[in-house]
Amino acid sequence: MNLSEVHTGHAHQFEDIEQQHEAGTLGMWAFLATEIMFFGGLFAAYTIYRTAYLPAFETGSRLLDLRLGAFNTVVLIGSSLTMALAVRAAQTGERNKLATYIVLTMILGAAFLGVKAFEYEHKWDHSLIPGLKFAPEGEDLLQITRWHAGIPQVQLFFCFYFFMTGMHALHMIIGLGLLAVLLVRSLRGNFSTHYYSPVEVNGLYWHFVDIVWIFLFPLLYLIGGRY
Amino acid sequence: MSGHVVPVRTYVLIFLALMVGTALTVGAAFVDLGRLNTVVALAIAVCKMLLVILFFMHVRHSSQLMKIVVASGFLWLVILISITVSDYLTRSWIPDPEGWGPSTAITLPSQQSSTAKTAVVAEAPASAAAQ
Amino acid sequence: MHYPRIESHVHYLNVNYGIRSWLFTTDHKRIGLLYLASVTFMFLVGGLAAVLMRLQLVEPQGTLLEPDTFNKMFSTHGIVMIFFFLIPAIPAVLGNFLVPMMIGARDLAFPRINLLSWYVYLVGAILTLIAILNGGVDTGWTFYTPYSSTYSNSNVLLVGIAAFITGFSSILTGLNFIVTIHKMRAPGLTWSRLPLFIWAHYATSLIMLLGTPVLAITLVLLALERILHAGIFDPKLGGDPLLFQHLFWFYSHPAVYIMILPAMGVVSELITCFSRKRIFGYKVVAFSSLAIAVLGFLVWGHHMFVTGQSVYAGLIFSALSFLVAIPSAIKVFNWTATLYKGSISHDAPMLYALGFIGLFTMGGLTGLFLASLATDVHLNGTYFIVAHFHYIMVGGTIMAYLGGIHFWWPKISGRLYPDKWARFAALVIFIGFNLTFFPQFLLGYLGMPRRYAFYPQEFQVLNVLSSAGASVLGVGYAIPLIYLIWSLRYGPPAGPNPWGAKGLEWQTPSPPPTENFEETPIVTEEAYAYASEDHELV
Numbered sequence: 066m067n068l069s070e071v072h073t074g075h076a077h078q079f080e081d082i083e084q085q086h087e088a089g090t091l092g093m094w095a096f097l098a099t100e101i102m103f104f105g106g107l108f109a110a111y112t113i114y115r116t117a118y119l120p121a122f123e124t125g126s127r128l129l130d131l132r133l134g135a136f137n138t139v140v141l142i143g144s145s146l147t148m149a150l151a152v153r154a155a156q157t158g159e160r161n162k163l164a165t166y167i168v169l170t171m172i173l174g175a176a177f178l179g180v181k182a183f184e185y186e187h188k189w190d191h192s193l194i195p196g197l198k199f200a201p202e203g204e205d206l207l208q209i210t211r212w213h214a215g216i217p218q219v220q221l222f223f224c225f226y227f228f229m230t231g232m233h234a235l236h237m238i239i240g241l242g243l244l245a246v247l248l249v250r251s252l253r254g255n256f257s258t259h260y261y262s263p264v265e266v267n268g269l270y271w272h273f274v275d276i277v278w279i280f281l282f283p284l285l286y287l288i289g290g291r292y
Numbered sequence: 293m294s295g296h297v298v299p300v301r302t303y304v305l306i307f308l309a310l311m312v313g314t315a316l317t318v319g320a321a322f323v324d325l326g327r328l329n330t331v332v333a334l335a336i337a338v339c340k341m342l343l344v345i346l347f348f349m350h351v352r353h354s355s356q357l358m359k360i361v362v363a364s365g366f367l368w369l370v371i372l373i374s375i376t377v378s379d380y381l382t383r384s385w386i387p388d389p390e391g392w393g394p395s396t397a398i399t400l401p402s403q404q405s406s407t408a409k410t411a412v413v414a415e416a417p418a419s420a421a422a423q
Numbered sequence: 424m425h426y427p428r429i430e431s432h433v434h435y436l437n438v439n440y441g442i443r444s445w446l447f448t449t450d451h452k453r454i455g456l457l458y459l460a461s462v463t464f465m466f467l468v469g470g471l472a473a474v475l476m477r478l479q480l481v482e483p484q485g486t487l488l489e490p491d492t493f494n495k496m497f498s499t500h501g502i503v504m505i506f507f508f509l510i511p512a513i514p515a516v517l518g519n520f521l522v523p524m525m526i527g528a529r530d531l532a533f534p535r536i537n538l539l540s541w542y543v544y545l546v547g548a549i550l551t552l553i554a555i556l557n558g559g560v561d562t563g564w565t566f567y568t569p570y571s572s573t574y575s576n577s578n579v580l581l582v583g584i585a586a587f588i589t590g591f592s593s594i595l596t597g598l599n600f601i602v603t604i605h606k607m608r609a610p611g612l613t614w615s616r617l618p619l620f621i622w623a624h625y626a627t628s629l630i631m632l633l634g635t636p637v638l639a640i641t642l643v644l645l646a647l648e649r650i651l652h653a654g655i656f657d658p659k660l661g662g663d664p665l666l667f668q669h670l671f672w673f674y675s676h677p678a679v680y681i682m683i684l685p686a687m688g689v690v691s692e693l694i695t696c697f698s699r700k701r702i703f704g705y706k707v708v709a710f711s712s713l714a715i716a717v718l719g720f721l722v723w724g725h726h727m728f729v730t731g732q733s734v735y736a737g738l739i740f741s742a743l744s745f746l747v748a749i750p751s752a753i754k755v756f757n758w759t760a761t762l763y764k765g766s767i768s769h770d771a772p773m774l775y776a777l778g779f780i781g782l783f784t785m786g787g788l789t790g791l792f793l794a795s796l797a798t799d800v801h802l803n804g805t806y807f808i809v810a811h812f813h814y815i816m817v818g819g820t821i822m823a824y825l826g827g828i829h830f831w832w833p834k835i836s837g838r839l840y841p842d843k844w845a846r847f848a849a850l851v852i853f854i855g856f857n858l859t860f861f862p863q864f865l866l867g868y869l870g871m872p873r874r875y876a877f878y879p880q881e882f883q884v885l886n887v888l889s890s891a892g893a894s895v896l897g898v899g900y901a902i903p904l905i906y907l908i909w910s911l912r913y914g915p916p917a918g919p920n921p922w923g924a925k926g927l928e929w930q931t932p933s934p935p936p937t938e939n940f941e942e943t944p945i946v947t948e949e950a951y952a953y954a955s956e957d958h959e960l961v
Contacts, residue, residue: 076534077529077530077938078523078528078529078530078531078532078534078607079532079607080943084606084607087355087606088532088533088602088603088606088607090354090358091357091358091361091601091602091605091606092532092533092598092599092602094358094361094362095361095598095601095602095632096594096598097362097365098361098362098364098365098368098632098633099594099598099632099633099635099636100636101365101366101368101369102365102368102369102372102633102634102636102637103636103637103639103640104640105368105369105372105373105636105637105640106372106636106637106640106641106644106670106673107640107644108369108373109372109373109376109377109669109670110644110655110666110670112373112376112377113376113377113380113398113663113666114398114661114662114663116377116380117380117398117399117661118661121661131318135314135318138314139311139314142307142310142311142314143307145307145310145344145348146303146304146306146307146348148348149298149303149347149348150300150303153297153298153300153303156297157297195651195653195654196647196650196651196652196653197651199653215661217654217659217660217661218661220653220654220660220661221653221654221655221660221661221662223653224647224651224653224654224655228643228644228647232640232643265350268348268349269349272344272345272348272349273349275344275348276341276344276345279337279340279341279344280334280337280341282314282317282337283317283321283333283334283336283337284333287317287318287321287333288321288329288330288333289329289330291321291322357605364633365633368633368720371720371721372637372673375721375723375724375736375739376666376669376670376673378733378735378736378739379665379669379724379732379733379736380733381733382733382734382735382736383731383732383733385733385734385735386733386734398661398663
């Protein structure tokens with residue numbers, strides 16, 4: 066069994082390319098179901114602590130930079146659009162467009178991660194890193210006292226902020242790696258209107274990561290405490 | 293290979309709808325709706341998610357099987373969250389035994405406001421405070 | 424008698440040789456055998472820990488192990504047996520080997536992912552072994568916080584990472600099965616014609632896919648908490664240690680069904696074949712597998728009745744736990760009904776299957792004691808629990824696993840094993856098992872807590888009985904290991920279908936060729952269409 070076999074036709078265990086394509090899509094969706102549950106554990110824990118420590122979580126939201134969060138939301142949804150267009154280009158067999166859209170998606174993804182890194186650095190400077198360096202001061206501390214939010218509870222909020230966005234960023238990095246492979250394969254001309262299953266499957270993954278962010282953005286940056 | 297090719301226009305429209313959703317959710321966050329703020333934010337997020345799943349991820353044109361797989365993933369998430377939360381929500385239904393002092397366990401409704409909590413502690417009988 | 428090598432046809436074992444042909448194989452049958460070797464090794468590791476514990480417990484104030492070492496022994500035993508033996512045992516060995524063959528496919532849908540899952544398992548297993556050799560872990564297999572996150576000085580982090588990694592092997596296996604069963608069935612093989620082994624593995628895969636990731640994220644949270652001490656599970660910092668238990672049991676209770684559902688699938692195959700009858704109530708048995716998989720996700724709180732969990736949540740969890748008994752009882756009933764007026768033969772696999780039915784029933788019924796809130800307060804944390812889940816996991820899963828290995832061994836190896844020895848071993852295992860674990864029900868009911876290195880004098884008789892039983896059980900497990908390996912070289916050739924069984928896997932030579940079938944089979948009849956004219960009840 067080698068890679069070239071997969072490129073030229075369907076893999077030996079399948080009857081035809083159609084079956085292989087369906088299996089690939091179903092496999093990715095089944096995997097995404099596990100991803101839902103993986104992030105689900107975090108969302109469940111977040112729900113409980115947020116309800117228990119509402120003032121602290123609302124204060125935590127205030128300490129995040131809404132503009133950067135919103136900017137990143139636009140960037141990531143934009144990357145979903147380019148990804149969807151990449152899949153479409155693969156379907157219609159437009160190879161140049163396919164490569165272009167993959168590159169665009171990667172640029173937007175990298176931009177997202179860049180902003181994220183900037184935000185993390187900012188939190189480090191403000192001593193808002195749970196466990197390692199958590200000692201809010203100045204304006205941050207004022208906010209915390211003003212809203213009667215205990216410092217340990219605000220630290221819990223930042224645990225979730227870092228765990229959730231960190232896990233999301235990790236998925237983005239993996240996604241960028243997958244896209245890089247996809248780009249190489251598309252430049253080599255591996256894909257055609259008959260065989261584009263990997264493009265579609267990667268697209269599904271990328272959109273899923275986008276969906277996670279669609280929830281993280283309001284849960285972490287927005288709700289409560291912006292008025 | 294048969295695969296439903298969606299026109300570019302649809303993708304762009306969905307993208308614009310998602311942008312509108314993002315603007316709405318940011319805007320709603322600045323209006324004080326009380327507890328509804330969370331509901332509105334999550335409702336908008338669910339709508340955005342549905343747009344992505346149905347159109348970007350092609351579930352609208354996928355087989356019944358694919359739809360079931362997607363739905364069951366979210367159904368299981370609901371099971372996880374709702375049953376876990378049901379424990380926390382009902383913990384405070386049974387009052388702490390007399391003389392035990394306030395419970396330190398996390399109970400959702402009683403800690404809605406931390407100020408109320410401290411007030412309770414302050415008014416606790418001297419015997420509890422002495423412990 | 425020395426039989427020559429089976430040279431009659433090219434099959435998956437002789438198609439190529441050498442270590443590389445195994446380590447880089449994508450053949451589901453070879454990967455199944457890789458798993459067979461690795462889970463057997465891990466079984467020996469976990470078994471060794473059990474032997475040491477049982478030796479320590481022969482005397483009330485045993486001097487063999489320090490209490491701290493004892494803690495590490497039961498943790499090692501639990502972690503190795505659950506994550507590295509019971510969960511992969513039937514799905515990854517028999518499932519890998521049989522799922523494609525039973526549905527008439529050439530391989531699983533994603534053969535390379537299948538191989539990857541074995542390597543992932545291997546990495547997890549090696550990390551665990553390193554942790555054990557490096558001083559072990561003393562949290563028990565449940566890693567309860569805050570002990571694991573704040574206080575334990577043992578290798579919690581390493582073992583947690585190992586369990587995290589191994590989880591992915593389980594996810595990948597489940598993923599492969601689901602896609603394969605959906606997309607790659609032979610023509611004519613409708614859902615209502617699928618062997619019940621396949622239904623059981625389908626249900627198991629659902630749990631693997633939807634449960635395992637929650638364990639993964641829980642272990643990530645545990646690791647982060649242990650490194651950062653940021654308070655997620657630390658009550659001093661506002662965290663709730665019970666949240667860990669919620670998330671942990673959300674996976675780990677359904678994980679029990681990962682262990683038992685495939686076993687039920689195996690037993691359905693064995694019972695029908697050796698009573699020469701169709702299964703009684705095919706559809707009900709098939710759907711009860713799915714019902715168990717789904718209901719299994721709703722009952723995890725019964726592990727937390729005596730914690731700070733809300734009593735009201737406890738009530739709901741208790742009621743839901745009773746519901747799981749229904750599909751389980753349906754299966755037992757239907758197996759028994761299948762036996763009724765069947766022409767039963769007592770070959771070794773059948774002995775294991777019959778043993779399974781009895782022991783699983785006992786394990787299941789004692790589970791109802793523990794699902795009741797009030798009795799659970801008395802029994803929780805005692806040897807009653809230990810006995811209960813060993814009746815399910817050892818009496819259930821391992822009996823079925825061994826039954827399955829004996830049933831399909833001729834298919835796997837192309838050789839027959841000595842039947843008399845096999846039947847003898849099945850008997851020894853059954854006796855040894857009951858001698859080991861029945862006294863533990865009594866011990867627990869009398870109030871002996873689990874996880875202690877010492878106990879009061881009055882419990883000694885029952886403990887000695889249990890330890891004696893463990894040695895019998897150990898001998899019972901050693902016998903098949905010897906004769907099965909012996910049969911690889913000296914066993915007589917089996918032929919394609921030594922049991923006269925139905926099912927696609929028996930319609931291809933033993934051992935099967937690499938692509939399983941000469942040409943894709945076409946299915947025209949339902950499963951278990953045994954010569955029904957003689958024994959049809961209707």
